[in-house]
């Protein structure tokens with residue numbers, strides 16, 4: 001029986017053509033037409049000419065942002081707790097210290113109140129955090145007005161982890177364009193993919209040049225290999241950029257499809273006690289709805305997220321629990337945390353539902369039937 005995946009990669013119209021061209025013209029390493037045109041597409045999308053570095057992952061993009069902000073041993077970097085570990089791992093690559101912040105209940109992203117409390121407390125201890133990593137989890141924009149204000153008030157730059165938020169906007173501004181640096185991921189489970197890849201969205205052209213320099217082993221311009229800085233092997237290949245080009249052409253359509261999937265679930269859960277969807281709080285928020293997520297209140301619903309997950313699994317429908325907050329992860333549990341129990345509650349109650357833009361009507365019917373039957377059995 002067919003498995004309905006949480007979110008799966010699939011081709012658009014021109015992947016073969018662009019990859020074939022690269023092979024035909026021997027542009028099969030880290031330069032060529034696909035890289036040029038893919039970065040032009042992204043530059044046009046973000047309205048950031050010569051400000052985008054193409055890399056081999058979103059994680060590398062975060063790492064290069066931290067390096068460019070001068071993050072070093074024992075520096076503190078503020079990071080949203082409710083996110084994927086890749087948001088914070090590069091802080092530890094730099095031997096710096098992540099300071100985790102709880103979420104607010106509306107967007108599930110960084111709570112501005114806790115952010116300000118944390119900054120003031122760190123300052124009172126004589127430590128000034130060097131950067132703020134904010135995430136648009138599951139494609140939902142964070143409360144960027146408040147967060148940008150706090151960043152400006154305390155002069156702490158923002159790194160915007162928009163890994164899964166390509167296509168999302170807040171007050172008409174594209175997610176990825178708010179920070180000193182923004183990052184996008186083209187990993188296989190994201191809204192579009194290059195199979196594996198990422199991009200760093202910079203504020204200045206020099207930052208982009210520096211990112212590309214660091215991403216190609218930091219070779220100084222001399223007739224021999226000369227290194228004054230530690231470099232990385234983080235660049236994107238012209239082959240995968242061909243896939244990126246073709247995927248970028250279908251981004252708009254895929255965002256609309258994901259939003260349709262979100263409406264599909266909204267209709268299913270309308271009027272069902274104890275279930276709430278992650279929803280845009282106002283017209284200022286436009287989510288790509290990369291993943292549609294729900295919270296289940298056991299007392300009201302009569303079943304838990306685990307119960308529903310198990311039921312769907314038995315019918316070959318894949319779901320995933322929400323992020324386990326990073327401050328609760330064994331690798332990060334010794335680092336400071338500011339907040340209460342919002343992100344922990346999200347983890348305890350939440351579930352990500354199959355949200356691929358390639359869900360068929362048949363898939364949707366299956367999902368709906370299984371969920372409706374499960375709920376009505378529980379209620380009766």
Ligand SMILES: *Cc1c(COP(=O)(O)O)cnc(C)c1O
Pocket residue numbers: 056057058059060083084086087135137161163164184185186187197198
């Ligand atoms: C996917 C993801 C990343 C990492 O991106 P990669 O391209 O897989 O390295 C970072 N942060 C978040 C929130 C993500 O979802």
